[in-house]
Amino acid sequence: MKHLLSIGDLTRDSALDLLDEADRFKAALLGREVRKLPTLRGRTVMTVFFENSTRTRASFEVAGKWMSADVINVSASTSSVRKGESLRDTAATLHAIGADALIVRHPSSGAPRQVARWTAEMAPDGVAPAVINAGDGTHEHPTQALLDALTLRDRLGGFEGRRVGIVGDIVHSRVARSNALLLTMLGAEVVLIAPPTLMPLGADGWGVTVAHDLDSELPGLDAVMMLRVQAERMRGGFFPSAREYAIRYGLNETRRRMLPEQAVILHPGPMLRGMEIGYSVADSPQAAPLQQVANGVHVRMAVLFRLLVGEQADA
Amino acid sequence: MTTVLITGTRPYGEGDPVDVLIEDGVITRIVPAGTLEATPDAAGDGPGAEVIEAAGTVLLPGFVDMHTHLREPGREDAETVRSGSAAAARGGYTAVFAMANTDPVADTAVVTDHVYAQGRTVGLVDVHPVGAVTKGLAGAELAEMGVMAASTASVRLFSDDGHCVADPLIMRRALEYARGLDVLIAQHAEEPRLTEGAVAHEGPTAARLGLAGWPRAAEESIVIRDALLARDAGARVHICHASTAGTVELIRWAKGQGIDITAEVTPHHLMLDDARLETYDGIFRVNPPLREASDAEALRAALAEGVVDCVATDHAPHAAQDKCCEFSQARPGMLGLETALGVVAQTMVGPGLLDWRGVAAVMSERPARITGLPDHGRPIGVGETANLTVVDPDSAWTVRGAELASIADNTPYEELTLPARVRATLLRGRVTCVDGKVRAH
Ligand SMILES: [Zn+2]
Numbered sequence: 001m002k003h004l005l006s007i008g009d010l011t012r013d014s015a016l017d018l019l020d021e022a023d024r025f026k027a028a029l030l031g032r033e034v035r036k037l038p039t040l041r042g043r044t045v046m047t048v049f050f051e052n053s054t055r056t057r058a059s060f061e062v063a064g065k066w067m068s069a070d071v072i073n074v075s076a077s078t079s080s081v082r083k084g085e086s087l088r089d090t091a092a093t094l095h096a097i098g099a100d101a102l103i104v105r106h107p108s109s110g111a112p113r114q115v116a117r118w119t120a121e122m123a124p125d126g127v128a129p130a131v132i133n134a135g136d137g138t139h140e141h142p143t144q145a146l147l148d149a150l151t152l153r154d155r156l157g158g159f160e161g162r163r164v165g166i167v168g169d170i171v172h173s174r175v176a177r178s179n180a181l182l183l184t185m186l187g188a189e190v191v192l193i194a195p196p197t198l199m200p201l202g203a204d205g206w207g208v209t210v211a212h213d214l215d216s217e218l219p220g221l222d223a224v225m226m227l228r229v230q231a232e233r234m235r236g237g238f239f240p241s242a243r244e245y246a247i248r249y250g251l252n253e254t255r256r257r258m259l260p261e262q263a264v265i266l267h268p269g270p271m272l273r274g275m276e277i278g279y280s281v282a283d284s285p286q287a288a289p290l291q292q293v294a295n296g297v298h299v300r301m302a303v304l305f306r307l308l309v310g311e312q313a314d315a
Numbered sequence: 316m317t318t319v320l321i322t323g324t325r326p327y328g329e330g331d332p333v334d335v336l337i338e339d340g341v342i343t344r345i346v347p348a349g350t351l352e353a354t355p356d357a358a359g360d361g362p363g364a365e366v367i368e369a370a371g372t373v374l375l376p377g378f379v380d381m382h383t384h385l386r387e388p389g390r391e392d393a394e395t396v397r398s399g400s401a402a403a404a405r406g407g408y409t410a411v412f413a414m415a416n417t418d419p420v421a422d423t424a425v426v427t428d429h430v431y432a433q434g435r436t437v438g439l440v441d442v443h444p445v446g447a448v449t450k451g452l453a454g455a456e457l458a459e460m461g462v463m464a465a466s467t468a469s470v471r472l473f474s475d476d477g478h479c480v481a482d483p484l485i486m487r488r489a490l491e492y493a494r495g496l497d498v499l500i501a502q503h504a505e506e507p508r509l510t511e512g513a514v515a516h517e518g519p520t521a522a523r524l525g526l527a528g529w530p531r532a533a534e535e536s537i538v539i540r541d542a543l544l545a546r547d548a549g550a551r552v553h554i555c556h557a558s559t560a561g562t563v564e565l566i567r568w569a570k571g572q573g574i575d576i577t578a579e580v581t582p583h584h585l586m587l588d589d590a591r592l593e594t595y596d597g598i599f600r601v602n603p604p605l606r607e608a609s610d611a612e613a614l615r616a617a618l619a620e621g622v623v624d625c626v627a628t629d630h631a632p633h634a635a636q637d638k639c640c641e642f643s644q645a646r647p648g649m650l651g652l653e654t655a656l657g658v659v660a661q662t663m664v665g666p667g668l669l670d671w672r673g674v675a676a677v678m679s680e681r682p683a684r685i686t687g688l689p690d691h692g693r694p695i696g697v698g699e700t701a702n703l704t705v706v707d708p709d710s711a712w713t714v715r716g717a718e719l720a721s722i723a724d725n726t727p728y729e730e731l732t733l734p735a736r737v738r739a740t741l742l743r744g745r746v747t748c749v750d751g752k753v754r755a756h
Contacts, residue, residue: 086640108641109525110595117594137643139525174525201528202519 003131004303005113006140007181014306015182019150021302022295029066029298040069043308046099048090049134050076050106055269055293056134056144060103063300069308072099087111088118094129095119100308101130109137130307138172141268143303145178147296148266149186151288152223154295155264159186165217167193168227168249168276169238171200175268176227180208193217194249197238214249218258225266226251226276242275252278256286264288317744323348323370324705326695328671335374337701340744345697365746367739369705375675377409377702377740379682379691380652381472381501381579382555382627385411385442387433388426389418393723394632396433396442399652401720402630403440404748406652407704407737410683410691411440411630415447416477422447422458424466431468439747439755441691446470448489448500452478457489464496471687474501476555477602479537481507486541490550499686501553502541504562505603509533514643516604520589526642529604531559538562542569542576553685554578556629558603560613567622577685579627580614582658583649583727587611591727597638597645598727601631604647618677619668625681628655632723650726653719656706657733664708665734671708679704690743701744710736720753 001014010018029035045064047057057073064071076090087106091114094102102119104112116131135141149159156162164183170176170192177200183190184207191209192199204210211217218224229245239245246252251265256278259265265277265287273279281287321335332348344351348370380403386394394402396413403411413430415421421430427444434442446463450456452475463470473493480486480502493500510533515521517528538554542565545552557563557578569576583601588608591599599605617623631648638645659678663669669677675692683692690700713732716724739749746754 086636088639106641108643110642114595114641137525138527171522177523177525200522201517202522205519206523 001306003116004142004307005116005131005133007142007145007178007185010182010185012185015146015149015185018146018299018302018306019153021305022146022150022298025301026298035066036068037066038068039305040064040067040308043069043100044072044098045069045101045103045304046072046074046094047103047134048074048076048094048105050111051135053105053135056105059293059296060134060300063297063304066297067301067304069304087114091115091118092122095122099129101132101304103132103134104136105134106136109139112136132303132307135174137174139174140178141174142178143296143300144175144268145182146303147292147299148179148225148268149182150295150299151266151292152264154291155288156222159183159188161187162222163189163191163220164223164225165191165193165221166225166227167214167251169198169229170194170203170227171198172230173227179225180206184208191217191221195239214255215258218255219260221259221263223264223266224251224259228268228270229272229276246275250275250277251281253280256281256284259286266292268292318364319701319741319744319746320351320364320366321369321374321705322366323368324372324374326374327675328373328708332370337741337744340701342695342697342699342701345695367705367746367749369738371707371709372738373671373706373708374695375407375671375704375706376679376692376695377704377742378407378656378678379686379688380408380411380628380630380655381553381625381682381686382476382629383411383413383652384416384629384631384648385413385430386632387417387430390634393634394721396430397437398720398722399630399632400434400437400439400442401753402650402652404740404753405720405737405751406654407656407706407740408440408652409702409704409740409742410443410688411652412443412445412472412686414476415445415474416452420447420451421445422450422452424459424463424468427463427468427470428466439753440742443472443686444468444470445476445501446473448473448475448480449485454478454480454482454485457485457492460492460498461496464498470498472499472501474503474555476501476503479503479505479507481537483540483544487544487548490545490548490552494548494550499551499553501555502537503555504534504537504541506533506536509536514600514604515592516589516606518589518607520592524592524595526592531561531606534559534603535561535565538565542574545576546572546574551575551577556581556584556603556627557614557623558584558606558610560610563613563617563622570622577624579625579682580618580623581627581629582651582655585611585615585618585662586658587727592642595642597640597642598649598725598729600642600645600647601649602647615662615668618663619673624685625677626655626659627682628652632721633725634723638725648725650716650719650721650723652721654714654726654728654733656737657712657735658728660708660735661733701741703741705738705740706735707738708735710734712736
């Protein structure tokens with residue numbers, strides 16, 4: 001694995017290996033007062049965020065630092081882009097500076113893949129940085145899917161025969177895309193639940209089930225993943241109102257009780273309480289938002305380790 | 316007197332090889348190959364005479380492109396009338412229609428006459444400026460179509476291409492007004508509300524890649540609306556760059572109703588589909604977008620059948636920085652003039668969908684007839700104006716953007732080997748290009 005741009009870059013085995021690796025990092029750090037491993041000493045990891053996301057950036061930053069990498073945050077959204085520098089120029093500059101890994105978040109779908117291609121073209125010696133997609137447009141967010149999968153494995157013990165509902169603004173959600181790909185690859189059944197206006201065209205060809213009625217699905221779910229609805233979508237006519245959305249698709253207390261008792265509730269955050277998810281639901285024992293955050297660091301450590309150190313060092 | 320002798324060629328690829336003698340811009344003799352060699356005068360030993368040895372070639376009427384973006388005035392860093400004319404000559408074209416979405420927009424005779432004059436100065440291809448349908452391509456008020464039609468450039472084709480004339484009332488008035496001038500409206504069929512933010516064909520590929528989708532219905536709803544408006548107005552309408560299987564069926568229906576509608580298809584919509592977007596390379600961003608393989612197949616069949624009338628390149632040069640960027644930021648458009656014949660040969664002639672007479676029909680005769688050009692797209696015969704293209708059907712060539720005559724290099728066929736290279740192009744008997752070398756005036 002050279003880059004992590006899409007869940008499609010993973011096989012079932014390499015995905016499971018990343019989850020196991022994340023568990024090993026978690027175990028290695030357990031109970032330590034100083035959470036510092038020498039794994040990536042001397043390596044330079046750059047987070048390049050063309051779009052703000054405090055939690056994702058912080059998670060990658062902590063992951064790098066706990067492995068002793070030099071982590072540098074490049075605020076691409078405020079500096080180079082405003083000066084009219086192209087994405088290709090930015091990629092060239094960061095490559096020339098000598099990054100071992102570029103963690104790219106970008107509002108345009110595919111931008112991290114383009115960065116990977118351009119930096120490879122610029123590297124006459126063939127040594128180009130590993131690129132990690134930290135969320136691109138409405139395409140994918142593979143590390144989020146991995147941390148969700150790790151959380152589900154913690155809670156449910158495995159994936160085979162488990163049924164996971166992904167609810168809400170699926171068409172605009174990179175989290176939904178990556179999760180649908182990963183969870184089906186790992187053997188879970190995935191049901192996408194949204195009004196047709198928020199359902200991607202051809203989703204029925206993704207090896208998932210498509211549904212529009214949340215209530216009838218809830219009793220059969222082992223996990224429900226609530227998605228973020230961006231405020232700007234509410235004016236686009238995707239659904240009549242925030243109120244109607246909350247009534248039809250919000251995970252309120254009544255709906256929580258329709259879920260099996262052991263079912264897990266996930267949310268990539270930040271949560272819109274009261275609309276996407278009820279106030280008390282988010283704090284219920286079934287909800288796992290903080291476990292998701294903690295797992296995020298371990299998963300990102302695993303990804304950085306696999307990309308920068310590779311498989312052979314594992315032996 | 317200029318004399319050119321083309322030896323050993325076969326008009327439309329049919330019959331025995333012939334020698335074609337051209338004197339002062341007119342075809343004067345077509346005789347069995349080898350006959351003219353005995354007569355030094357006729358073989359062109361006089362001043363300005365030239366022999367093009369063309370054994371194994373196919374002789375076709377010079378190609379006519381109804382849909383070219385020359386970018387002058389305004390974006391001379393991407394293309395100029397001069398560089399675009401050179402690309403046209405190398406591609407076998409003798410006439411091109413230069414779209415109106417320049418900066419300033421060609422919505423007045425000042426701009427159309429300027430483009431026309433530049434074309435005359437360069438002299439490699441007849442450059443016919445297209446006039447805007449509405450002022451500033453804004454879709455709100457009709458441009459002065461009558462003044463442009465009566466100007467030096469004698470504008471015959473009007474289009475807001477790049478934009479759709481989306482307001483149904485404005486489109487109705489434009490068609491009615493055009494009928495009174497006996498000019499043609501060419502519509503870029505794209506319902507703008509259905510394509511807000513769209514960067515790729517709305518389908519499984521775009522959904523998976525997370526690219527905002529441009530639905531087929533955005534094109535088809537305008538096609539059927541305009542067919543009905545043309546029917547009511549008793550006017551002609553031409554559909555630019557038809558891209559969907561549904562559009563084909565709507566045009567078939569409209570023609571069956573006796574509606575005066577014509578349509579073009581681009582080489583890239585004949586050959587490419589949205590599977591190309593996998594790499595997010597902005598080179599493949601085009602408007603209308605590359606559709607699915609089934610659409611391309613329907614378009615090839617429709618062109619073979621004549622439901623879609625002709626091939627038009629939608630040659631759209633863009634500066635490198637406008638293409639080498641995020642896919643969603645890339646400007647839509649692709650180069651087309653130099654590669655059009657190769658793509659048509661590959662997709663239509665190779666599989667037996669068209670013979671060379673059919674190629675002459677879709678690349679020369681029909682576009683000339685639709686746009687009303689009197690001396691282009693004519694049969695190859697004695698007494699006809701020598702607007703001609705000599706094609707070597709057996710020569711394969713590898714496309715390299717940097718080697719094309721256009722200033723821009725945004726070809727979607729980079730490193731692809733295409734068949735059927737143009738050996739020579741003649742504009743009114745004058746050789747404008749031979750073996751890839753352009754002959755300046
Ligand atoms: Zn157009």
